[in-house]
Amino acid sequence: MMTTTTTLSFDITPQKVTRQCRFCGSNLRRTFVDLGMSPLCETYPSADDLNRGEMYYPLHVYVCEKCWLVQLEEYESPENIFSEYAYFSSYSDSWLKHAARYCDKMTNRFRLTDQSLVVEVASNDGYLLQYFVQRGMSVLGIEPAANVAMVAIEKGVPTLVRFFGTLLAKELAADNRRADLVLGNNVLAHVPDVNDFVEGLKILLKPEGVLTLEFPHLLKLIEFNEFDTIYHEHFSYFSLLSTVKIMQAHGLRVFDVEELMSHGGSLRVYACRAESKTHALEQNVQRVLADERKANLDRMDGYANFARKVQETKLALVEFLLAVKRAGESVAGYGAPGKSATLLHYCGIGNDLIEYTVDRNPFKQGRFLPGSRIPIHHPDRIRETKPDYVVILPWNLKDEIIDQLHFIREWGGRFVVPIPRVEIC
Ligand SMILES: [Zn+2]
DSSP: OOOOOOOOOTTOOGGGSOOBOTTTOOBOOEEEEEEEEEEOTTOOOOGGGGGSOOOEEEEEEEEOTTTOOEEEOOOSOHHHHHTTOOOOGGGOHHHHHHHHHHHHHHHHHTTOOTTOEEEEESOTTSTTHHHHHHTTOEEEEEOSOHHHHHHHHHTTOOEEOOOOSHHHHHHHHHTTOOEEEEEEESOGGGOSOHHHHHHHHHHHEEEEEEEEEEEEBHHHHHHTTOGGGOOTTOOEEBOHHHHHHHHHHTTEEEEEEEEEOGGGSEEEEEEEETTOOSSOOOHHHHHHHHHHHHTTTTSGGGGTTHHHHHHHHHHHHHHHHHHHHHTTOOEEEEOOOHHHHHHHHHHTOOTTTSOOEEOSOTTTTTOBOTTTOOBEEOTHHHHHHOOSEEEESSGGGHHHHHHHTGGGGGGTOEEEEOSSSOEEO
16 A cells, blocks of 8 residues: 555535435535434344444435435445334334225226236335235235345235345346336335436336335425434435426336325325326326425525424423423323434433333334433333323324323323424323
């Protein structure tokens, strides 16, 4: 190796490190929100891990001024994040109902038959494809987390333990396994190389096939202050404006879109190959694009005030918890979703302010929330300890949770919903 003399240049500052948009390659210069340093949200430390440190990464979100893709830099390789993923879709009743309705709707609208092939990318534990199996269709799940994929295979949903991209899509196409329906729910945001992923989706589609993608809608994230849905596993945050650009760049045409309630407001985008004549453009597309332009998402104005709203939420939540603590009342959490790590960590809340949380997922019970180290127990704990307040961490499921936990009213317990603004009910 050659020895060189290093000259320190005072021009080099962290701000001058070039970051490039993962879709269009433009330099990223504008901050959307900076949530500081945070641990990976799906690594739940066990009791044995408590004497060890955790890795923290910056949670700094940028907006691309050319294509309006809102994005984090990639700090951790997907292999590290997803190889033992703790999220089992089937633990949420409302998500299962959502999956069953999706199956009915797609089968009817696109006249799927027992000759059809349905492929889901990031198929999790087979929560959705199981409904297509029940209708006698051929299905294929693609799921990189081996422990989750095993659950799917055991319930009769054929699943490949692989990451998806052009490489796998070409293998499947060569094997004559192009699909009539390709779907990806809450996966697009997790993809570091969005161009390779979307190109792969197109390769996997039959000429008249349909692609549906669901992802949290950036318009709602901004409107409802859903900053806790920002975490390292979510590399990108999509508007329809940016999605249409990405699809177009890969020879896909968005022909319809639905606005869904899931995950605090999601989009279900329908796309087909650009040359397909089967699928007419629906008015919904222009309507949602118009809403986004009205919210200034096609200029910097739409992104400028978000950081201030986020800070106000932190102040309100911490003020509330401090007042409750001073009054000698007790607070527990409900749920241990990924987003709770961002919320609690950004607000600096540990088990001094929220004693414990509970979760129905046995994989999480006995473990701790990343960063804050708040212990996660079985839901029965709430009945045993009778807390004065229960903070609903998965606020997107608040109606379902308030219903399940109505018994806390017996001892005068109340619910705290942190987002969009701190609300006691
Ligand atoms: Zn861009």
